[in-house]
Amino acid sequence: MRTTRTRLFSFAAAFVMLLTLAAFFPCCAVKSGAEALENHFDKQDDQEVIYDKSKWIQPREWNSPKIDPKNYEGYTMLYFDKIGVYETAAGKTQRVYCSISNAEDPVSQMKFHVFYDTRLKVKNNSQGYPMNPGKAVADFSTGSAMIKEGQLVFYAYSPTDVKLGRGSVFTIDFEIPEDCEAGDLYPIGISYVDDGIAYDTFMNSAQDDLGKLHMTYLFTRAITNGYLRILGEPRIKKADLTLKTPRDGVKCTTDPKEWFGNIPSGVNVTDLMWIESESMALGTEGDVFEEGKTYTLQFKLTPAYGRNFSKKFQASVNGINLPYNGDDITMGGTFYFDIKAEARIRGDLNNDGFVNITDLTRLAAHIKGRKLLPDPTLADFNGDGKVNIIDLTKLAAHIKGKRLLIDPEYTDIIDIPD
Structure with missing residues (x-):
């Protein structure tokens, strides 16, 4: 009889657990909130993304005065790996850990939104999930899902409070891009989210004052994001140049410093040549621009200081991306930009459109x-x-x-x- 009751109790507990996990399950979030989630980790600018504590909003359901994380006496830390690999790792799988330490106060439930650079590709585990539960949550029922490329969610539940101590919470297996280059950096980390279904959480079963204080501390002070970085001398990936407008009566000079602004360090601009587009006449130093005519500026960009351009190097002029038709850009190449000459401004001696x-x-x-x-x-x-x-x-x-x-x-x- 006791065995039967025990089994019934266990089944009921498991059913409650499943309902609780269902509340966290992100399928609903995909429908209601995923489109609103901005991925700050996917700018693809090779910059680390520091955890943004300003995203934290104290849940209204707590019905309590604003909690000050300074009052928490523990030192819980939740952190991602910061891993460096060489270009030889291209196409290979790299496991990234999210670990916890000094978690002395027990919890029974957690939910985290994880964001990453979409140049990385997630490899699902054998059960079809994008995240693997770690040793720290061995006593929890866990799950994970991909909301969309670049956004994952991890959740865990235990019917009783568990002291996490120190260990991995979850791991993610990423495939490193085949076209990775030295200097590439792919940020990975957590951003606090209230997706309208269930806010991210890290809470004990009682949801008491200590649990709320611990959760506030975690989401405001305890998280450190990580990255995967390709080791080696970074290559120059772009040159966003600004070009002065040619003015009527101004000479067709070919000094790059007279025409270009915002030339990045490590980039040489040379071999300027003005071509009147309609007649294809080549402008010389003695020629002047004529208002209303369109001119093609031909110029060459080369890397300086013995460096190389990236194979994905992108040049732009006045915000317009320029195509490169050569085979290999790593040592530089020639670009073309069309621009119309405008009316002359008296007194504008540096040709920036202003007189000052x-x-x-x-x-x-x-x-x-x-x-x-x-x-x-x-x-x-x-x-x-x-x-x-x-x-x-x-x-x-x-x-x-x-x-x-x-x-x-x-x-x-x-x-x-x-």
């Missing part, structure tokens, strides 16, 4: 002979064929708004009245 103190400084340097302007005629504001202190004074008056270089009522700038 920068232009005044450029003109002063030219007059003193320290750094000559590419086209001094653009600074001859009084039209006397000279560039001197008179032009500097006129530019300064224009910048201060006292006397404009151009006024719609006058065609001759010499005649602009005070």
